[in-house]
Amino acid sequence: MAVYQYSGRDRKGEKRSGKLKAADQKEAMAKLREQGIAVLSLEELTSFLYKEIEIKKKRVKPQDFVMYIRQFSTLIQAGISIVEATQILAKQSDNKLLKQALLKVEEKLREGRSFTQAVAEHPKIFPPIFVHLVRAGEVGGNMDDILDRLAVYFEKQYETRNKVKAALTYPIFIGIVSIIVLIFLLTTVVPTFSTMFASLGAELPIVTKMVLTASQFFVTWWWALLLIAGTIVGGLWYFIKKMDGQYYLDYFVLKLPMIGMILRKSVLARMTRTLSSLYASSVPILQSMSIIENVVGNEVYVRALQEVKTSLEKGQSMTKPLQKHWAFPPMVVQMIATGEKTGAMETVLGKVADFYEADVSIATEKLKALLEPVLITFLAGVVGVIVASIALPMFSMFESIQ
Incomplete structure (x- = not known):
C-alpha cells in the first residue's frame, strides 16, 4: 500500500x-x-x-486463493459480470498481494482486455492451470462451469496438502523439541551435578560417565558443533541448488517408509486431478503435460512426465514411459491405458484422483496414530536416561551415608 x-x-x-x-x-x-x-x-x-516494512511474498497463501476462487465462482454463477465480480473481490480481499493483483486485473478489464490476458500478466498470483482453464471458459462460453471446476480443484488440492503437512509436522516438532530438551539438559542441568560428583570422588555408573562426557563435550565444543551443522546445511543447499541435488533428495524422500508412500500418493492425486481438469476443459495434451510439470512439485515425477511428453510428441502412447517407472503403481498405468482406449480420460483420471485423495487421508491418520506413541516414548527415553544418570549416583551416596 x-x-x-x-x-x-x-x-x-x-x-x-x-x-x-x-x-x-x-x-x-x-x-x-x-x-x-x-x-x-x-x-x-x-x-x-x-514505505511499509514487510517481507515480500512471492505467492498468495493457498487458503486465500481457494477462498477467492470459490467467491469468484459464486458471483459469476449469480449473474454478476467478471468486471464487477473482480471489483467486489478486490475491495473485500484481506490479502494485500491478491488485492493489488485484482485491482490491476480490473483496470485491464475496463481497458477492454480479456480476463485471460489480464490474469496472465500475474503468473505469481494466478497459476498456469487457472489461466488455461479460464481461457477455455472464455472460448467455450461456459465460464461459470469452469470456475466451479477450478474451485473444486483448488479446494481438493488445499485439503490434501494440509493433511500431508499435518502428518509431517508432528514428527518434526517432536524431533526439534527433543533436541532442544537434550541440549538444555546437557549444557545447563548436567554440569551442575558434574561438579558435585567430581568433589565426592566416588565411582560413577557407566551411564553417568557417558552423560557427563557428552555434557562436557557440548559445553566445550558447542561452537564446533554449530560450525559443522552450518557446513552441512550449506553443503546440502549447494548440492540441491547447484548440482542437481533436488532429484536425489526427492528420490530419497519418496523411498522413505510410510512418509514416502504418503508423498507418492499425494503427488499422484495432484497429478491426476490436474490432468482430469485439463482434459475436461479441452486443453491440448502437450500443454497439459507442461502445466503438470509445474504442479507436481517433485523432481522425480517431473522427469518421468518429461519422458511422457516426449513419447506423446512422437505420437506414441502415454502409458509406455509410465510402465517403466517405479513411481507409478500398476493401477494408475492401467487406468490411464483404459482412458486412452475408451476416450474417457477425464472420468478415469477423476476416479484415480478420488481414490488417492481418500487414501492419503487414511494414510496420514494412520501415520499420526503410529508416530505419536513412538515419538513420545523416544522423548521420554532421552529425558529418562539423563535423569537416571544423575539419580543413580545420588542413590549410591544416600546408601553409603546410611
Missing part, C-alpha cells in the same frame, strides 16, 4: 488536505470521492518513512 498526500475541497467548498493509504492512485481517487472531496492535487509520498 502506498501513501498519498492530497488537497481538495469538500461538498461545502472548504479546503481539505491530508494523507491516505491506497493500492494505487486510482484507488486513492475513489476513496476521496467517497468522502465527498473534489481532488485538486494528489501525490504519492516516496520517502522511506512512508
Whole structure:
C-alpha cells in the first residue's frame, strides 16, 4: 500500500488536505470521492518513512486463493459480470498481494482486455492451470462451469496438502523439541551435578560417565558443533541448488517408509486431478503435460512426465514411459491405458484422483496414530536416561551415608 498526500475541497467548498493509504492512485481517487472531496492535487509520498516494512511474498497463501476462487465462482454463477465480480473481490480481499493483483486485473478489464490476458500478466498470483482453464471458459462460453471446476480443484488440492503437512509436522516438532530438551539438559542441568560428583570422588555408573562426557563435550565444543551443522546445511543447499541435488533428495524422500508412500500418493492425486481438469476443459495434451510439470512439485515425477511428453510428441502412447517407472503403481498405468482406449480420460483420471485423495487421508491418520506413541516414548527415553544418570549416583551416596 502506498501513501498519498492530497488537497481538495469538500461538498461545502472548504479546503481539505491530508494523507491516505491506497493500492494505487486510482484507488486513492475513489476513496476521496467517497468522502465527498473534489481532488485538486494528489501525490504519492516516496520517502522511506512512508514505505511499509514487510517481507515480500512471492505467492498468495493457498487458503486465500481457494477462498477467492470459490467467491469468484459464486458471483459469476449469480449473474454478476467478471468486471464487477473482480471489483467486489478486490475491495473485500484481506490479502494485500491478491488485492493489488485484482485491482490491476480490473483496470485491464475496463481497458477492454480479456480476463485471460489480464490474469496472465500475474503468473505469481494466478497459476498456469487457472489461466488455461479460464481461457477455455472464455472460448467455450461456459465460464461459470469452469470456475466451479477450478474451485473444486483448488479446494481438493488445499485439503490434501494440509493433511500431508499435518502428518509431517508432528514428527518434526517432536524431533526439534527433543533436541532442544537434550541440549538444555546437557549444557545447563548436567554440569551442575558434574561438579558435585567430581568433589565426592566416588565411582560413577557407566551411564553417568557417558552423560557427563557428552555434557562436557557440548559445553566445550558447542561452537564446533554449530560450525559443522552450518557446513552441512550449506553443503546440502549447494548440492540441491547447484548440482542437481533436488532429484536425489526427492528420490530419497519418496523411498522413505510410510512418509514416502504418503508423498507418492499425494503427488499422484495432484497429478491426476490436474490432468482430469485439463482434459475436461479441452486443453491440448502437450500443454497439459507442461502445466503438470509445474504442479507436481517433485523432481522425480517431473522427469518421468518429461519422458511422457516426449513419447506423446512422437505420437506414441502415454502409458509406455509410465510402465517403466517405479513411481507409478500398476493401477494408475492401467487406468490411464483404459482412458486412452475408451476416450474417457477425464472420468478415469477423476476416479484415480478420488481414490488417492481418500487414501492419503487414511494414510496420514494412520501415520499420526503410529508416530505419536513412538515419538513420545523416544522423548521420554532421552529425558529418562539423563535423569537416571544423575539419580543413580545420588542413590549410591544416600546408601553409603546410611
